[in-house]
Amino acid sequence: MPNNPPNEGLVTVLPKRLLPWFDAHNRTELPWRRPETTPWGVLVSEVMSQQTPVSRVAPLWEAWMERWPSPADVADAAGPDILTMWGRLGYPRRAMRLRECAQAIAEKHGNEVPRDLDELRALPGIGVYTAAAVAVFAYGHRHPVVDTNVRRVVARLSGKPDSGTATSQADLDACEALLPEDQATAARLSIALMELGSLVCKAREADCASCPVVDVCGFAYQDIPEGPSRKRQKYTGTNRHVRGNIIELLRQKAPRPRSEIDLAWKDAAMVNEALAQLLHEGLVETDETGLFQLGA
DNA sequence: AAAGCGTGGGT
DNA sequence: TACCCAAGCTT
Numbered sequence: 001m002p003n004n005p006p007n008e009g010l011v012t013v014l015p016k017r018l019l020p021w022f023d024a025h026n027r028t029e030l031p032w033r034r035p036e037t038t039p040w041g042v043l044v045s046e047v048m049s050q051q052t053p054v055s056r057v058a059p060l061w062e063a064w065m066e067r068w069p070s071p072a073d074v075a076d077a078a079g080p081d082i083l084t085m086w087g088r089l090g091y092p093r094r095a096m097r098l099r100e101c102a103q104a105i106a107e108k109h110g111n112e113v114p115r116d117l118d119e120l121r122a123l124p125g126i127g128v129y130t131a132a133a134v135a136v137f138a139y140g141h142r143h144p145v146v147d148t149n150v151r152r153v154v155a156r157l158s159g160k161p162d163s164g165t166a167t168s169q170a171d172l173d174a175c176e177a178l179l180p181e182d183q184a185t186a187a188r189l190s191i192a193l194m195e196l197g198s199l200v201c202k203a204r205e206a207d208c209a210s211c212p213v214v215d216v217c218g219f220a221y222q223d224i225p226e227g228p229s230r231k232r233q234k235y236t237g238t239n240r241h242v243r244g245n246i247i248e249l250l251r252q253k254a255p256r257p258r259s260e261i262d263l264a265w266k267d268a269a270m271v272n273e274a275l276a277q278l279l280h281e282g283l284v285e286t287d288e289t290g291l292f293q294l295g296a
Numbered sequence: 297a298a299a300g301c302g303t304g305g306g307t
Numbered sequence: 308t309a310c311c312c313a314a315g316c317t318t
Contacts (some may be wrong), residue, residue: 049314056304057314090302094316127316147314166297166315194314203312204307232311235302244302 010157013216015180015189021212022192025199030054031062039113039138040071040105046130046137047098052089054198060089072111074102080294083283084251092247092283096295097125115139129167142186144175149197150190154178156201159218241265242274247283247294255291 027033032045044064048057064085068074074082077099086095101123105113113134114120120131128146135141146154151171152162158174175193179186200207208220235241245264250256265271275292278284282295 046314051301051313051315052303053305053313055313088303090304091316093301097316125316129315133314145314148312149314198314231299233300238300240301240303247302 010178010216011180014178014193014213015185017212017216018192018196019185019188022188022195026191026195027199031058031065038070039134040069041065042138043101043113043126043130043134044098046133047094047101047125048089050094050130051091056089060085060087070111071102071105071113074099075106079282079296080254083247083294087251088248093281094125096283100124101126113138115141117141117143128172136187136190140184140187142179142181142183143190144172144179145190145194146171146175147194148203149194149201150175152203153193153197153201156206156219157213157217162203239270239274239277242267242270243278246271246274246278250284250292250294254293255287255289256293257291261292 030045031037032041037045041061045057045061048061048064067085068077077085079096079099082095082099083092086092089095104123105111109119114123115135117131117135120126120134121128123131126134132143132145133147135143136145144150146167151167154171154174155162157178163171178193179189196211196213200211206219208214208217211217211220214220242265246261249261249264261275262268262271265274275284278295279286284292285295286292
């Protein structure tokens with residue numbers, strides 16, 4: 001009896017079960033899954049989806065890609081246009097970083113999204129997850145792609161509670177150990193794992209009854225205590241709330257005088273603080289006459 | 297390395 | 308009503 005590593009079975013079973021399941025349940029209506037989508041389109045979809053539900057991203061991605069199809073198009077766009085187009089997706093700094101990313105690709109990579117994981121990781125706004133997602137989903141490479149869905153799925157498969165914290169090297173290793181050797185199969189499995197977490201093995205409630213790998217899962221038949229959940233952040237009444245209101249005001253109409261910025265929040269001191277930050281970060285600026293507008 | 301960064305839908 | 312959750316990244 002060979003002493004196989006514990007994941008040997010799963011490595012064989014997962015593709016056999018998950019790939020057919022994915023063929024049947026893959027959300028092909030997500031616009032970036034159309035076959036003609038470029039690597040840049042994939043990258044944009046991933047950045048927009050950072051901490052934002054894909055249902056809200058989809059329509060915006062369509063409009064964005066139609067207006068600015070390539071990195072060079074985004075690189076040349078004006079700041080106020082970028083921020084207005086981004087709309088209410090949230091975390092507007094992502095939009096500005098996406099433009100920086102586009103500029104780097106246009107200037108240093110010949111307007112082509114790099115294939116190499118480290119080159120991707122070096123781009124503004126691209127972290128470990130997004131770099132892997134682009135390398136795998138756009139180029140079909142073999143890397144662990146670990147977002148909150150995959151982290152949860154992999155943890156549950158092995159019968160452990162999801163850490164609920166930021167992805168660790170151990171999470172990456174655990175995922176990598178589940179990938180088959182064949183590149184194309186590994187890439188397909190990576191999307192399937194994420195889709196399973198998104199549609200079936202959900203955070204609040206795992207729908208084990210409709211799971212294609214329920215019989216090999218360490219979670220399904222056990223009472224796994226939930227791990228410490230990620231620390232939740234307040235929004236109502238916080239600095240972020242004020243910042244959001246100010247940016248929204250300027251998306252609606254700009255330029256505006258300071259007196260109208262003060263309408264964003266009843267606490268003037270909080271407006272002062274938030275506005276100072278936004279000016280410092282370049283999300284807001286003043287024109288020659290001292291009126292406020294979205295940053296260039 | 298913990299904290300900060302938007303927004304909205306579901307329960 | 309609150310709270311949870313959503314394809315994370317940066318400093």
